[in-house]
Amino acid sequence: MKTKNALILFLTAFIWGTAFVAQSVGMDYMGPFGFNGIRSVIGGIALLPCIFLLDKLGLSSKGTGSRKDLITGGIACGVLLFAASSLQQIGIQYTSAGKAGFITAFYIVLVPVFGIFLKKKIGWKVWVAVVMALAGLYFLCITESFSIGKGDVYIFFCALLFTLHILTIDYFAPKVDGVKMSCIQFFMAGILSVPPMLIFENNSFSGIMASWIPLLYAGVLSCGVAYTLQIIGQKNMNSAVASLILSLESCISVLAGWAILGEQLSSRELFGCVLMFGAIILAQIPDKAQEKEQKSFCENLQS
Incomplete structure (x- = not known):
């Protein structure tokens, strides 16, 4: 494992984890659609110089698809990102940043399970991870009174949509430049946020100005910088190790919520976090068949 790459990926996880705090603070002054819309547009703008930089450094992926694939993938991902991030932003109004981070991370376990519909094989580890994750969510x-918070329900459905979002990315990523597709998806998500923002919310200019720090953090750092760091960090890095480092995002969200917002989790909730994190790690450990498949794939690339 390359130390430099590992540090870059940890920084990515740190930015994503602490972004839950920025999203929570931003909700004090703005509605969820307004915050997400402006954040997404900022993220798209932030990726423009990143695309130029990656092209100059030779780190961009050309892909095998056409321009149509790039636009189609960007729009499809943008629609799903809009729906998922909207539910997340609405839900974070009613739950803590730490819990939101862990429930959102449930998509890491769901992705291989949903892969069944794409005729992908999954091993026993994933099924054990699913059971652990469900127990952790419980x-x-x-x-103890068998009630569930409204915010947790929103975040859970957000995780389901992020699962579809990841699978859509998985389909288009080999065909197109991932960063360019991400840039398109951010602008698409921003455009889709405008109608509900105008209909359901009354965001003032003063509210937007009061949220400028959370907006810039969630837009520039979480969308633009972190995504670019992920691309650079994962280059020539073992995918399983990279995923494990990035999954620290969920733990960082809890620590950031505690350190910055003073959020507290009960012993019951902390036990749920431990089970969830264990499931996330287990779901990302490849079995022997996956290792052989990855090895064969790498050998074919080198030949």
């Missing part, structure tokens, strides 16, 4: 979201 302790994290459902109280």
